[in-house]
Amino acid sequence: MRDESSDKMISSLIRDYYRRAVIDVDHVDKREFAYGTFESKIKVRHLSFGSIRELSRYLVDNAPPYLSYSSAYYEFPAGRPMEKKNWRGSELVFDLDATDMDIPCKKEHSKGWICKICLEAVKGEAIKLIEDFLIPDFGFSESEMIINFSGNRGYHIHINKEDVLGLDKNERKQISDYISGNGIDSEEIFPDSGKRGKRLIGPRPEEKGWPGKIAKNFVSKLNKGPEAMQALGMSKQMAEKLYKNRSLVEMGIRSGNWDMISIKNKSEFWKDVLKKEAVIQSDRIDGNVTNDTSHLIRLPNTIHGETGLIAKKVGSLSELHKFDPMKDAIAFEKGELRVCANAEHELEIKGEVFGPYRGEEVVLPVYAATYLYLKGLAHIINSTDIS
Numbered sequence: 001m002r003d004e005s006s007d008k009m010i011s012s013l014i015r016d017y018y019r020r021a022v023i024d025v026d027h028v029d030k031r032e033f034a035y036g037t038f039e040s041k042i043k044v045r046h047l048s049f050g051s052i053r054e055l056s057r058y059l060v061d062n063a064p065p066y067l068s069y070s071s072a073y074y075e076f077p078a079g080r081p082m083e084k085k086n087w088r089g090s091e092l093v094f095d096l097d098a099t100d101m102d103i104p105c106k107k108e109h110s111k112g113w114i115c116k117i118c119l120e121a122v123k124g125e126a127i128k129l130i131e132d133f134l135i136p137d138f139g140f141s142e143s144e145m146i147i148n149f150s151g152n153r154g155y156h157i158h159i160n161k162e163d164v165l166g167l168d169k170n171e172r173k174q175i176s177d178y179i180s181g182n183g184i185d186s187e188e189i190f191p192d193s194g195k196r197g198k199r200l201i202g203p204r205p206e207e208k209g210w211p212g213k214i215a216k217n218f219v220s221k222l223n224k225g226p227e228a229m230q231a232l233g234m235s236k237q238m239a240e241k242l243y244k245n246r247s248l249v250e251m252g253i254r255s256g257n258w259d260m261i262s263i264k265n266k267s268e269f270w271k272d273v274l275k276k277e278a279v280i281q282s283d284r285i286d287g288n289v290t291n292d293t294s295h296l297i298r299l300p301n302t303i304h305g306e307t308g309l310i311a312k313k314v315g316s317l318s319e320l321h322k323f324d325p326m327k328d329a330i331a332f333e334k335g336e337l338r339v340c341a342n343a344e345h346e347l348e349i350k351g352e353v354f355g356p357y358r359g360e361e362v363v364l365p366v367y368a369a370t371y372l373y374l375k376g377l378a379h380i381i382n383s384t385d386i387s
């Protein structure tokens with residue numbers, strides 16, 4: 001459904017966006033950049049810019065559908081091969097993507113589609129990463145983080161604190177394993193969970209790391225109600241019983257006595273709980289983003305060429321809680337386009353629902369038309385008379 005004149009029209013929308021966009025990169029002169037075309041997200045790499053001004057001019061002149069930058073700082077960012085760049089350190093980056101998550105709605109829509117539920121789920125994962133791991137366990141503060149919507153179906157969290165820049169691949173892997181729960185053994189947290197008839201001794205909420213996390217989250221779910229505990233994999237009957245006796249159960253847990261939670265298959269149950277409390281990170285074919293010290297990642301506030309949305313920087317954790325990409329990351333605000341659309345799912349964007357469409361001609365706001373076109377679900381009819 002792609003055609004040259006529509007691509008051209010979108011390029012001019014991208015150019016207009018870059019004329020007013022605020023691009024802000026620390027150590028811009030030490031980063032490697034790469035631009036992508038509609039066909040290839042990383043077409044040319046090893047680019048470098050001496051200043052934000054130079055970068056901004058490049059964006060207006062070239063209107064690239066994708067722009068990535070290195071999480072690494074280099075002495076010579078344009079140097080090639082890679083060794084000639086002289087690596088000086090890398091931000092710690094976490095890549096969260098709805099594609100990697102087990103979300104029930106994914107069975108109801110095609111693989112490339114992303115719905116409201118997908119977006120909420122991956123946002124929840126980003127919040128969990130920050131609130132349950134990065135702040136309490138690693139002691140990072142909000143001011144040391146960049147929270148970025150990826151522009152399509154995920155979030156990137158960057159840590160640029162001095163202390164992390166020099167971490168090597170192995171140290172990064174340990175961090176990423178910790179938050180993914182890899183190598184965390186539930187039988188160490190509940191030493192007797194595999195034994196029949198034994199009292200269940202477990203962690204207390206104030207303990208550090210995973211044990212405290214399991215206890216704290218369990219107490220919070222206990223007080224939320226039976227559904228929250230059923231979501232952990234507990235039977236309805238057990239969940240209701242615990243909820244009824246919640247103050248006693250909580251008192252027990254606070255002293256490390258988990259005996260009231262008599263679940264069948266304890267060992268399996270706690271293993272499962274651990275998995276649910278962990279963060280699901282992207283594991284791409286080209287390697288885990290967190291461990292890769294020369295990874296290229298979407299530059300904050302640039303356009304994502306598969307959606308036309310902004311890979312938008314989210315100002316703070318409290319803003320993340322309220323952030324809705326389909327409202328807050330819209331780049332092409334003005335005008336309408338006539339399209340022929342073939343989209344089997346409803347598109348909810350800027351508070352309005354469009355579609356589904358079965359090949360009919362419709363006039364849509366530019367942001368909705370370009371979203372569908374870039375997803376390959378619409379053909380733009382009057383791409384030349386946009387004002």
Ligand SMILES: [Zn+2]
Binds near residue numbers: 117
């Ligand atoms: Zn979905």
